[in-house]
Amino acid sequence: MESLMRNVFLFLSKNRIANRTAKKYGLRFGAKRFVAGEQIAEAITVVRELNERGIVATLDHLGEFIYTKEEATEAAEYCIATLNAIAESQVKANLSLKLTQLGLDISRDLCLNNMRSILEVASRHNIFVRIDMEDYAHNEASIALFCQLREEFGSTIGIVIQAYLYKSEEDITNLHRYRPNLRLVKGAYKEPPEVAFPKKEDVDNNFIRIIEQHLRNGDYAAVATHDDLIINHVKAFAKEHNIPTSQFEFQMLYGIRTQAQQQLADEGYTMRVYVPYGNDWYGYFMRRLAERPANVGFVVKSMFKS
């Protein structure tokens, strides 16, 4: 039943008509629990509140389905506006973005140039920028673009590696020469067994394997998970191998396991919360429901409340 619901929500997340309707009607159906607001000012307020509790953030301006050069350029402008807002407000946050938003499906050069404009501003403000990893179809292109931009912009840029992909262990080996700051995640998209572990148990085991591999390499890891088993394993592994807490951080999504977020921050670990904002919230929201169908109960309740 869980896997059926997961498939339904992942299918719905790609529905363009629903996406357009959602944009028109604003944050609904409990999405506000997972999305900081539609405007940057609301997102900055959320980050400021997190900072006051010892938690840092990464901001993401939501956006899906980009078809034109103009839309991609507009998305880049939103990223730059977000960087400027972080610098002006002096909140403790960096930026996360998606390459398809910046035109990767339209033309590689368009995406590259948009990334360069963003990274110039980020370098000026000394703000780190992370490329989120999307579905498998964009994986190779995203990694190649990251390598090129890493050479041009140094440690201002990082990327994500997904534990469900068979290739990730090898990717980490190949990327080591860049001493990359990697966010390590289980993986959020629906992928076929030809490229990704179908069984959750195998994904979890590979997650631990690649986290250990990356930490042992001496590279910076952002361990992004809500899974206590993984979090406790990382804590113990770091202690056992004398890996300083400055070499890794934990990350969770806004609105998910807020008490656990606070506890990790209180224990002295760097805890970074991924804070999405903007009016294109529909796909992101559907992927969160796919991860945890238990949240559907919460959504149904919120529909009757409003």
Ligand SMILES: Cc1cc2nc3c(=O)[nH]c(=O)nc-3n(C[C@H](O)[C@H](O)[C@H](O)COP(=O)(O)OP(=O)(O)OC[C@H]3O[C@@H](n4cnc5c(N)ncnc54)[C@H](O)[C@@H]3O)c2cc1C
């Ligand atoms: C900061 C961040 C950035 C991410 N970036 C990317 C990316 O770039 N690309 C990508 O493909 N994926 C990304 N993801 C999503 C990731 O791949 C997973 O889909 C997602 O994190 C769910 O996996 P999990 O590790 O939390 O473990 P799961 O196996 O889904 O959950 C493990 C346990 O966590 C707890 N839990 C999970 N969700 C909830 C909840 N809603 N409420 C209460 N408890 C819960 C439960 O105890 C559950 O059993 C990101 C995730 C995070 C946290």
